[in-house]
Structures are given as C-alpha cells and as structure tokens.
Amino acid sequence: MPSLAHHIPSVPASGIRRIYEVAVELDDVISLGVGEPDRPVAPHILAAGAAAWRDDLTNYSANGGIAPLRAAIVEKLARENRMHVEVEQVWVTMGATQGLYQAMTVLLAAGDEVLVPDPGYTTFTMNARMLEAEPVPYPLRAERGFAPDLEELESLVTEKTRVIIVNSPSNPLGVVFDEEQLRGILDFARRHDLWVLSDEVYEYFTYGRPHVSIASLDEDDRVFSVFSLSKTYAMTGARVGYLVTPPGLTATMRTVQEASISCVGMPDQFAAIAALTGDHQHVADSREHYRGNLEAACSLLDARGIRYQRPEGAFYLWVDLAYAADGDVAGWAERFLLREHVAVAPGSAFGRSGEGWIRICLAANRERLLEGLGRLPRP
DSSP states (O other): OOOOOGGGGOHHHOOHHHHHHHHHHSSSSOOSSSOOSSSSSHHHHHHHHHHHHTTOSSOOTTTTTOHHHHHHHHHHHHHOOOOOGGGEEEEEEEEHHHHHHHHHHHHOOOTOOEEEEEEEOOOOOHHHHHHTOOOEEEEGGGTTOOOOOOOHHHOOOOEEEEEEESSSSSSOOOOOOOOHHHHHHHHHHHHTTOOEEHHHTTTTSSSSOOOOGGGGGOSSSSSEEEEETTTTTTTTTTTTTTEEOOOTTTHHHHHHHHTTSSSOOHHHHHHHHHHHOOOHHHHHHHHHHHHHHHHHHHHHHHTTTTEOOSSSBTTTEEEOOHHHHHTTTTHHHHHHHHHEEEEEGGGGGGOGGGEEEEEEEESSSSHHHHHHHHHSSOO
C-alpha cells in the first residue's frame, strides 16, 4: 500500500469531535460540547431554500456565488461592519471552515509560519498543518483577560512569519477585542509586513461590548475576513460562509475556489439571501436566549464555587476544571461523559494553554444546560 503524504500524520485530530463521537454512542447525553445552536431556523429562510429546490435551482453558480447574494453581503458589510468593499472581494464559501482554509491556502506555503491564538479554534492549527505550514501559538492568558500581549507577539516573529490569525468574538473564550486592541494588532502586523486573517463568525453575539471588524480599521489592504451564517441563523448544516479579501485578487480567488469547491450549492445560497436581507428579530431573540443562559449558568457556577471566564461574546463559557482534571483535561472530559452523560469540550483541544479548562456551549435548552453544569464536581 502506498504511503500517505508525509505531513498528514502531523495534522492534529479534533479533541471536540472525539468527545462528540463518543457521545453519539450513548443514550440521554446532555450535549454541551459542540457549538450547535438550539434555535430553529427562521421560517422565511427555510422557505427560500425550499423554493429553490422546488424550482430546480440546482445548477452551478459563479465561483464567488450568485450575484444577488454577493450584493447582499456587500450591503451587509457596509451597514454592519463599516467595511466598504466591491463585489469581487466577496467569495461565498462552504461555511467559515472553508473560508479560513482558502485564505490560508493563498497566504501560506510549506515552511511558512502563522501566529495562532492559544487557546484558539482547533482548525487554525489543523489548516496550517494541512498546508505544511507551522502554527506558532501566541498565548492568551487569564491574568491578562485573555488579550494578546503585543510584546510577547514581537518575540514570536521570525523571518518565516507570514500571517497572524485574530478571532473576535473568540471561540472558545468569548473575548471581544475593542478598537484599541485591534489597532495594536494591525500596527504589529504592519511593522512585520504580515497578513491578518480575521475570524468573525460570532459577530452578532456580543454582550455589553460592540463587535468591531478589524478590516474596517485597515489602511493598507492586509486583512482577510471570514464570516459565517451557521451560528447567526442556526444554519450549521447549510454550510454557507464568506471570505472577504483585499482588492485585486479576483483571478487568484476564482482559480482557488474552482480548485477547491467550484461553488456553494444554489439552494443554500438562496436561503442565505433570505437570511441576510430578511427580518432579524429571530437573531435578536437568539442573542437574548444565549444571554439568559449565560446569566443562569454563571449563577449556578458561582453558587458551586467554580471559576470561569465571563464571556463578552459568542455562546460559550470557559470553565476552570484544573482541580479535577489532574493535568489531563481531555481524559477527564471523556471519563466525565461516560460517567455522567454530559459532553463538554476539553480546553486542551484549543491549544496548550487550554489545559485544565473546559468549554461549555450555552446554545442549549436552559434546563438541560443547568442540569449538566450541576453534575460538574465541586472544587
């Protein structure tokens, strides 16, 4: 049997998916590990997707997406994100996952280095390894409120560094960077002539601090921005996201998109138009649902004396279980699942700095959420 590509064994497996795969084999599991919204898709979005199927709108589209969807995204970016872009800078992708991978594909070559947040979303590191690039973690520490330390970032830059990834609101931490912090990161990137890759999947879910798109502050076209409809509209299975590039990359992006997916499915794109242009009351309702779950969860953890990071965005709770995990939170999470039938994401799945922590998904039925948290061991 021929061997696989030499670098594939270096791609880390997802610690989140490991827990998920064990959980699906069990009965009556309280699922707090995977970032799956518990809210229904709004009827007008379902209707648009269903109508596209009924009308047999199932052909190829342009690589970047159908014109009405790209136009709707351009309008949304100007209205919501203070980003003023041309249609040719917008590329409809198979969720944010493909958007992130596609951006890294055009920015990184074998041997290049990319600065990734630690703790940070798992695919940042997985993508880099898939491309034979080197992910270099930059620690986000509890004592700094999980904000990046610019001096520490300076010490990590080498002649091979090409990209820094920024994630705000953060998965798994729920941290939201303010304008001053984002300007500091841009200044750092400018000094070292780095690209900035911004993951803004949770842009609509913030609590008390507004979301700022780093590209709205960019003055020299170095930011690639990735967005998703999955979490905002509870459309995780529809797989629609979009990548916004600096200007002048149309030919390159068309080639890369054709080589990877050709285009996103047409019915999904029509559903996306309805999501972006239709009534957003269901999004506001979802945000308040997650906020209510957050308050209830924090009250319960406070009463039990369990330490956590209070999030400013996204729909996760970052909980300190170091007292129970004994230096192996991944092993503890699996044993906890088998014993208590509660699935949580081990913090080590998000990087070395996550050891001892767990991520709780707040996008859940409140009664089940509190029941699951109630099964956590006391300190």
